[in-house]
Amino acid sequence: MAGIYVYSDEPGLVAELLGFALSTGKQACAVTFSQEDADKAQAFGADKVLFFKGASPLAENYAKALADYLAAEQADLFLAGMTPRGRDLAARVAGYLACGMASDVLSLTPVAEGFTVEKMLYGGVAVLTETLASPAVVTIGSGKFDAPAAGDSPVETLEVPSDMRVRLVTSAPLVQEGVDLNKAEKVVGVGLGFSKQEDLSLAEDLAAVLGAEIGCTRSIAEERKWLPVEQYIGISGAVIKPQLYLSLGISGQIQHVIGVRDAKTIAAINTDENAPIFKAADYGIVGDMYEIAPLLTEALKKV
Numbered sequence: 217m218a219g220i221y222v223y224s225d226e227p228g229l230v231a232e233l234l235g236f237a238l239s240t241g242k243q244a245c246a247v248t249f250s251q252e253d254a255d256k257a258q259a260f261g262a263d264k265v266l267f268f269k270g271a272s273p274l275a276e277n278y279a280k281a282l283a284d285y286l287a288a289e290q291a292d293l294f295l296a297g298m299t300p301r302g303r304d305l306a307a308r309v310a311g312y313l314a315c316g317m318a319s320d321v322l323s324l325t326p327v328a329e330g331f332t333v334e335k336m337l338y339g340g341v342a343v344l345t346e347t348l349a350s351p352a353v354v355t356i357g358s359g360k361f362d363a364p365a366a367g368d369s370p371v372e373t374l375e376v377p378s379d380m381r382v383r384l385v386t387s388a389p390l391v392q393e394g395v396d397l398n399k400a401e402k403v404v405g406v407g408l409g410f411s412k413q414e415d416l417s418l419a420e421d422l423a424a425v426l427g428a429e430i431g432c433t434r435s436i437a438e439e440r441k442w443l444p445v446e447q448y449i450g451i452s453g454a455v456i457k458p459q460l461y462l463s464l465g466i467s468g469q470i471q472h473v474i475g476v477r478d479a480k481t482i483a484a485i486n487t488d489e490n491a492p493i494f495k496a497a498d499y500g501i502v503g504d505m506y507e508i509a510p511l512l513t514e515a516l517k518k519v
C-alpha cells in the first residue's frame with residue numbers, strides 16, 4: 217500500500233520519523249530487520265510494523281528485498297535515519313528503485329508532486345531546495361519531528377532472502393566518550409575564546425549550577441583535542457535541540473549554528489559585538505567570558 221516507510225537503527229529516531237509519516241496522513245510503516253527491533257517499534261504508534269526476516273543480521277543486506285517490497289506497494293517515500301547504517305541502506309534502496317534520493321536533509325515537506333527537501337551545500341554557505349517525485353528516498357537526522365503518542369501496532373513478518381555478499385565477521389561495543397548531547401536539556405558550548413584547556417573549568421562550573429552538559433565547536437574537539445569529538449556540535453557534529461544553549465567564546469559560524477539553531481533559547485557571550493553568534497542568539501552579552509562566566513555562576517548559585 218502507498219505510504220511512508222521509515223527505518224532507523226536508533227529506536228528514538230524511528231519514533232520521530234514515524235511522527236513525520238503520521239503527520240502527512242499517509243500510511244506510516246516502520247521497517248525492521250530483527251524481532252527485537254520489531255518489538256520495540258510496535259510501541260511507537262505506526263500503522264504497521266514490517267519485520268523483514270532473513271538469514272542476515274545486517275539491515276543493508278535486505279536492500280533488494282525492501283526495494284522490491286516498496287516498488288510492489290507503490291510506496292511514496294522511504295525515510296531513513298541519518299546514521300551510517302541508515303545512509304547505507306537508503307542509498308542501496310534508492311539504487312534498486314532507480315528513484316531520486318536526498319541525503320542528510322535539513323527539512324522535509326510533503327507536496328502534491330512528492331516531497332520537498334532543504335539541503336545544505338558548500339559547508340553550510342548555501343541551502344538547496346528541491347522536490348523529489350515519489351517514490352523517493354530521504355535520510356534525515358534526529359530532532360526534526362516529534363515522536364507520536366505511544367500505540368500498539370500490528371507486526372507483519374515477511375520471510376525474505378538476504379544478500380549474503382557482506383557478512384558480519386565480528387562485532388565489538390562502541391566505546392562512547394563524552395556525553396550524549398541529544399539527551400541534554402541544557403548545554404554550555406565552549407569555543408576558541410578559551411585560551412587554555414584548564415580554563416574550561418569556568419564552563420564546567422557554570423554547567424554544574426545550570427545542570428547542563430558541555431558541548432563545543434569542532435575547533436575545540438578536532439584541532440585542540442580538548443574534548444571528545446562526540447561533544448562537538450554542528451553540521452558535521454551533533455545536531456541538538458536543548459531548552460537552553462549558552463555559548464562561551466564561540467564565533468557562531470554557520471557550520472556550528474546549524475547544530476543548535478533549534479534550541480529553544482540561545483544565549484551567547486562574546487567579546488566581539490559583530491560575532492555571528494549574536495544573530496542566532498535570543499540573548500547576548502558583549503564582554504569577556506573570563507569575567508562574566510564566574511559572575512553568572514555565582515549569581516545562579518543564589519537563585
Ligand SMILES: Cc1cc2nc3c(=O)[nH]c(=O)nc-3n(C[C@H](O)[C@H](O)[C@H](O)COP(=O)(O)OP(=O)(O)OC[C@H]3O[C@@H](n4cnc5c(N)ncnc54)[C@H](O)[C@@H]3O)c2cc1C
Pocket residue numbers: 338339406407408409410432433434435436448449450451452453464465466467468469470471472475485486487488491503504505506
Ligand atoms: C565543511 C566544514 C564543516 C564544519 N563543521 C563544523 C561543525 O560541525 N561544528 C563546528 O563547530 N565547526 C565546524 N566547522 C568550523 C567552523 O567553520 C568554525 O571554524 C568553528 O566553528 C569556529 O570555532 P570557534 O567559534 O570555537 O572559534 P573562532 O571562530 O575562532 O571563535 C572564537 C570566538 O571567541 C571570541 N572570544 C575570544 N576571546 C573571548 C573572551 N575572552 N570572551 C568571550 N569571547 C571571546 C572571539 O571573539 C571569537 O568570536 C566546519 C568548517 C567547515 C569548512
